[in-house]
Amino acid sequence: MTMPETTASTPGRADIQAVDRVGQILGLFADGTTHLTTNGVALALGLNRTTAHRYLTSMAAEDLLRVSTDPPGYGLGSLILRLGGQAIGKRRVVAISAERMTRLADKVGTTISLSLWTPAGPVVARVQEPQGRGIVLTYRVGTVMPVDTAQAVVFLAFRRDAEDVEESLRSLPEPAQSITRAKVGEVRRTGLATAVSEVNGTCGLAAPIFDSTGVCAALAIVDTIGSATNSAFSHRLGHLQEAAQDLTARLGGSAPDWIG
Incomplete structure (x- = not known):
């Protein structure tokens, strides 16, 4: 039996990529960083700013991150x-x-x-x-x-x-x-x-x-x-x-x- 090829557009593959990206974003806190910015995440992970912003806001909605105003950006959320x-x-x-x-x-x-x-x-x-x-x-x-x-x-x-x-x-x-x-x-x-x-x-x-x-x-x-x-x-x-x-x-x- 021939298995269908998995492409980036396949839902399963897209989900895996999303989980991987979330892990990479959380990993940016590992060196003692206490907050992230959209521009900083985009630069660190090689993303465009729109994609980085979408990930950060989605993670904040799930309590993985929290929105910070002083300094502006995102900190670790209550769930984490x-x-x-x-x-x-x-x-x-x-x-x-x-x-x-x-x-x-x-x-x-x-x-x-x-x-x-x-x-x-x-x-x-x-x-x-x-x-x-x-x-x-x-x-x-x-x-x-x-x-x-x-x-x-x-x-x-x-x-x-x-x-x-x-x-x-x-x-x-x-x-x-x-x-x-x-x-x-x-x-x-x-x-x-x-x-x-x-x-x-x-x-x-x-x-x-x-x-x-x-x-x-x-x-x-x-x-x-x-x-x-x-x-x-x-x-x-x-x-x-x-x-x-x-x-x-x-x-x-x-x-x-x-x-x-």
Whole structure:
């Protein structure tokens, strides 16, 4: 039996070409690039601008990309970030932290999150909610945390790539940039970060976890703004710091000598 020839106009072949092209576009993020432009994609992949634009808008419609206005272009979409969160969830620090996060969540009575650094910023890799509490604040695994959150500040304070840290800080408008710079300095002194969001009424407390290579994760408590002013605040900070130090020891890491 003679099989029909497959041409570029055959639906199956066209589908394969489309999947291949989507993979090539996503691959442009692999070198640490955080956003793409139509002209940049066209140049990198040898496409005309109209074709590149069609692919980018279609990928944005499917949440593979998101439209960015500052800077203009396209960043990774929520679907890719959620899948990425599941992938990084297989890292050793995530597996080791599971039992410790459960104990911490039950002890402080609120949600605990673990974030890892990616080119897009801190991404939530694991979430643990407390048992027996009907209403809790929480995150979705794969959520990218903004640069001015407690989790992000922890990474900015201890990451060794000074150029990348500075680029992240410069991405913030004033006065948020100056406030975050001050918080980075404070975290380097104390080893703990706090951040309050008036917009969504939340308070985040975060501490760094270190392995043999340096800071590898941020362990955080998330609750309502009211929790930042009640008597349990210092109690929670103590338990958070203890858990982060315990996980650091289990990973064979150590905090910088100059903390504190």
